[in-house]
Amino acid sequence: MPQHPADTTAETPIFRQIVDHLRDRVLKGELTAHTPLPSERSLAESFDVSRMTARRALEALDAEGLSYREDRKGRFVSPKRIIYNISDMVSFAAKAQARGDALEIELVSQGTIPADARLARALELPEATALHRYTRLFRTEGHAAFIETEYVLASRFPDLLTHDLRQSSTRLLEQHYGISPRTGDITIRMRAMQPDEASLLGLAPYHPGIALEQVIRDGDGSAFCFGSQIWRGELAEFSAQAIVGEPV
Amino acid sequence: MPQHPADTTAETPIFRQIVDHLRDRVLKGELTAHTPLPSERSLAESFDVSRMTARRALEALDAEGLSYREDRKGRFVSPKRIIYNISDMVSFAAKAQARGDALEIELVSQGTIPADARLARALELPEATALHRYTRLFRTEGHAAFIETEYVLASRFPDLLTHDLRQSSTRLLEQHYGISPRTGDITIRMRAMQPDEASLLGLAPYHPGIALEQVIRDGDGSAFCFGSQIWRGELAEFSAQAIVGEPV
DNA sequence: GAATCTATCTGGTATATACCAGACTCGTTT
DNA sequence: AAACGAGTCTGGTATATACCAGATAGATTC
Structure with missing residues (x-):
């Protein structure tokens, strides 16, 4: 019964x-x-x-x-969601670690590649420009939360890949290359994970996810980094503060 | 064969x-x-x-x-995604209509209700404060894109519901109540649609969606509007520009 | 021309079954 | 104590079937 x-x-x-x-x-x-x-x-x-x-x-x-x-x-x-403040942007890892949150970073792969059409457009560079590429897996409290792949201008940061990439990339670029204040363009959209992404995160294929892409610029407005993240959909929460000028 | x-x-x-x-x-x-x-x-x-x-x-x-x-x-x-710029925030409808995009707004329901615990917390008001509530369905080019429910302080906008709600609520509040520049707190997260939401949008239950919530404040920083949107996940793309100050 | 009927298309719900492969537990063997 | 192995748990993949109900298009009827 x-x-x-x-x-x-x-x-x-x-x-x-x-x-x-x-x-x-x-x-x-x-x-x-x-x-x-x-x-x-x-x-x-x-x-x-x-x-x-x-x-x-x-x-x-x-x-x-x-x-x-x-x-x-x-x-x-599912555990409580992780709040990712868009205004903090690139410094998410730094902030989390400063707060004492257990945020583990695992380097999955790295290399140097020529920019394809999509990357060239995003970074406003000619195609085939050399870019350092590294993919990292982020965990909180032992649970995988998202995968990030960043592409940075190799000419500007030649020996980047020789450093320890298991830390905030913001801090890395600051300490070794002295990057000044910067801006970022961010886009967020829903997208199921591809089987290979899902398997990296230990999840079933086509697990619902949220993709976040950002272009990071230096003080002069020139783009030097393109980042692409895929978050476990049930874990991510994005927050932002907007200040709206007087509309015409 | x-x-x-x-x-x-x-x-x-x-x-x-x-x-x-x-x-x-x-x-x-x-x-x-x-x-x-x-x-x-x-x-x-x-x-x-x-x-x-x-x-x-x-x-x-x-x-x-x-x-x-x-x-x-x-x-x-799926058609191309609709780009929602978070910095434009509340004025999405106004902007879209100004651009000449076919954005149709359908009023689904309206009423006046006492604030429950969640709304009171979001708007920093005592519980049971009277709020006007209206739910609207947004379509682009004949295709439903998202549902929005907004809650606004009834005491401050007493006759709001007598106006035509099939227009940008930003413009409405401006023209009739003269709201000054404002700020907003936004959160975005993935969430499947409930069967009733999905049916309003003509979709299957548990259709993947993205929820966007925003609290809108006036020039003095006091909250006067809480909005909750549920977007068709495959249709939404959120963009934002972040300016990052020099980290300490 | 308009209304109606009907056959057929679509996805929605639900059952019953089968075998696979990785993860885990626990007892046995070394 | 460590290694091994068996049994059992989990979800993953796949088939075959059945009936329901809304959508639709085309023919028929009024």
Whole structure:
């Protein structure tokens, strides 16, 4: 006998009833961050539905950002979101580390490449200009949060890749190259992760994500760095303060 | 005989091969904005897979933001994203309309309510303060893009709801109440749509979305408006310019 | 010409089943 | 104590099937 009989006569689909039930439990705090959710099979049994129906309910929870799944390990309740203040921009890592937040940075890969059409356009450079490229994985409290790939002008920072890249790149560029105050153009959009990105973060392919791209400029307004981040969608929260001038 | 035989011996799952195939066709421009994608059944037939497998491929495309589906109508190629500049903030509608973009606003519902705990906190007001609430649906070129609900201080704008709300609320507040320059706090996060939101936008439940919340303040820094938007994830792109002071 | 009917298209929901592969636990062996 | 292995847990992939309900287009009827 099912522990939670689903109301098949109601017009609301069974799997949504299960979604609502689970959402309640999460929001009431009955299930806390990183706690395992019921597995697909056990959920199916307790609601007396097929595994596929239970799965659909859990996938909806994933989409809502209330849970995430790790390959062949299970589903877990999402932790509180990480607030990324856009005005802090590049110095996110520096700020987080200064606050004492456990922010670990792992270098995934690095190299020097010629700028392709997209990078050349973003950085306002001729194509094939040499760029240092490094990809890093950012973790908070042991949980992977986002991947960042930065491209910086090789001519301006020739020996960049010889430094320890497991630190705030803002601080790196400051300490070794004395960069002055800068501006940045940022764009944010939703985009599911590609299988390779998801696997780096230990997540299922097509995990919902948020992509953040930024072009960083020096005091003279010339671009020297292009950064591309892909965040776990359920983990990211972007904040900004806008000051609006008198509209004409 | 399948038109596109899937390679079952390869280590990459069949449905991902289909995703890659479809993504190619979309990115190559073979399928243009709002063009119907192959239906689940026809895709299943042409790749000689079950409908469920075809469906998984199409759902992955949805998650990537390359397609969207309308209930019982079909799946369609996503149009170009709408760029929302955070610095323009509240005046998005005004700007779009000034540019001549076809931005239609439909009033969904309105009323006056007491502030609940969440609203009171956001607006820094005592609970139960009277607020005007109105929900509007924004369309570009006939396609629903996002829903916005705004809450404004009823005491300060007593007869707000008697005006035509199918226009930029920035302009409304300016023309009738003479609001001076203002600042705004914005937060952005990924969140699947609730079934009711999705149905308003003509989309499937749990459609990936991006929520944007903003608190708008007058020249004195006192909050007078709280706005909450839910965008179709595949349609939204947020841009911002940040100016970073010299870090200590 | 307008309204209606109908066949067929679409996705939506749901079940039952099968096998795979990685992760994990626990007991046994070395 | 460390290494190994078996059994069992997890989600991942895939098939086949069934019926529902809204959308749509075309033919028929009024």
